[in-house]
Amino acid sequence: MSFSRNLLICFLLLTGAGAQALAADADKDAQYRLDELLSSDPQYRQTWQSLIEDESRLPDWVMNLSGTATPMQAVDEQGDKYLVGELCEPHNCADHRLYVAFSWDKEKAYALYVxxxxxxxxxxxxxxxxxxxxxxxxxxxxxxxxxxxxxxDPNWF
Structure with missing residues (x-):
């Protein structure tokens, strides 16, 4: 009886620790925002500059990732992990949006400009x-x- 109880307590403690670790990972992802990302890490800046260098006719807020941003999140798709976030033109989020995905190794960036x-x-x-x-x-x-x-986005229909 004592062994079963100790096993149950260990299980509860371990699952609680696992949940805390998952919450900590979620908080870690949420600390990044696209409008702060280029200044936070030179690798992100270099990867973004490589992406936009051959693009034409992009507004400054897209080129500099300087719009209004929401917290980024980690997305795991079939074993490939990305840091994904949304940015919109300041004071015009309904009409001009940018969705960006950086590969987890920071080597590639992709975006959808809407x-x-x-x-x-x-x-x-x-x-x-x-x-x-x-x-x-x-x-x-x-x-x-x-x-x-x-x-x-609930306003996208």
Whole structure:
């Protein structure tokens, strides 16, 4: 009886520690925001600069990742892990958005730039009128990750 009780206590302690470790990992991911990422690590800055160097006609807030950002999150897709975040044009989040995925090793970056026509009536679906621009030649897996981020917005229909 004592052995079973001790085993149960150990199990509860270990599962509690595991949950705390998962919560700590989630908090660690949440500490990153796209608008702070380039100044936080030179490797992110170099990878982003490599991505946009051959792109034309991007607004400054996209090129510098200087918009309004939400906390980033780790996404694991079939064994490939990415740090994913959203950024939007300051004071115009409904019409101009950027979704970015950095590979976990910081070697690759991909993005989805979404523009909705300004002045679109509220009863019109933004998804039907938006233009989409992929940056960094993402494969289907990365496209799905970034597209899922966009579709998770409750105002996107």
């Amino acid at each position: 523009k909705v026509p300004e002045g679109l009536p509220a009863d019109k679906s933004p998804s039907r009128h938006a233009s989409f621009r992929w940056l960094g030649d993402p494969d289907e897996e990365v496209k799905r990750i970034l597209d899922d981020q966009l579709k998770s």
